[in-house]
Amino acid sequence: MLVATSLVKKRGEFVLGPVDVELDVGVSALLGANGAGKTTLMQLAAGLLRADGGSIECTAPRGAAGGVGYLPQDFAGPRRPRVRDYLRFVAWCRSGKGQQIREKDIDHALALVDLTERSASRIGSLSGGMVKRLGIAQALLGDPAVIILDEPTVGLDPIQRREIRGLLQRLGEDRSVLLSTHLSEDVASTADHVVALHAGRVVFTGSTRGLAGGSATGRPAAEAVERGLIALIEGRTAHA
Incomplete structure (x- = not known):
């Protein structure tokens, strides 16, 4: 549903990419520390920024509606x-x-x-x-075939976060949902797939359980998701 191929975007000294990812129907979480490039990637996917290289495209099954829907982090209305x-x-x-x-x-x-x-x-x-x-x-x-949500649960209380998570799961049943979040609970409870960024580069793409280091079926624990992400970031930092 959402395909990035050799995608590159330069913003001052920061460079995102090249990014190569393919996200299908379901909920995908975009993870990374502040400054990793998450918002830049989401804005490229939403068509708010123009890529400096490569491409990012939204596709839909034949006969289905296409396009991208976008929720910015600071939405207030x-x-x-x-x-x-x-x-x-x-x-x-x-x-x-x-x-x-x-x-x-x-x-x-x-x-x-x-x-x-x-x-x-x-x-x-x-x-x-x-x-x-x-x-x-x-x-x-x-x-739209793709929904992009930047920090959809930030600032909400536990009950409100639970409601939003349930909504995300329902939306992911027939379309591609990409959300960025710093909350490992969001990832563990809603996401099927994870894309992790560090310093503008993709350092992991795969199942949520794969990031958490588990092989059993079912959803991983939030703590395991957080440990997996931290290990990725610390490992990259140590070799930088």
Whole structure:
């Protein structure tokens, strides 16, 4: 669904890449320390940055909708508009000759994130978890094949994080979901696949259980995921 081939992006002295990854249907976690290049890679995938070399493409099965939906880390939404009115505006901005996002599509996005009953509420009255769900709803408009979420659970309480994780798992059933996070619990409970970056380079790509060092079936423990990532970063740093 999301394929990067020899992807390179230069930002001042920092260089991301070359990156070669292929992410299919399911939830993939993008991991790495601050400054590893996670946001740069996500912005390239979302089409907000232009690559200096290589390519990154989104593909969809024949007959399915394509495109990319994106949730930035700092999404807050305007406070005064009502939830449905805001999504109507986003839908109008994204609609064109090739695609018309209609009221039923807004209804579907609201239902997916469990905000139907709050569709008439002003955004400023929503809780932090609801605002995150609204951000995911706007990313879902147009039924994109790939959803990119930058730190979707940051700043949320444990119950809100659990709700978002459940939503991510449902979304990953029929599309490619890429999320960046510093929370190993997010990775252990939702991600099927992991891409780990260090200093702009891919240092691991594979299953979540592979990163955690396990071979049994089922989801690994959050502590094992964290140990695996730290070992990768410390190993790279030691040989730098």
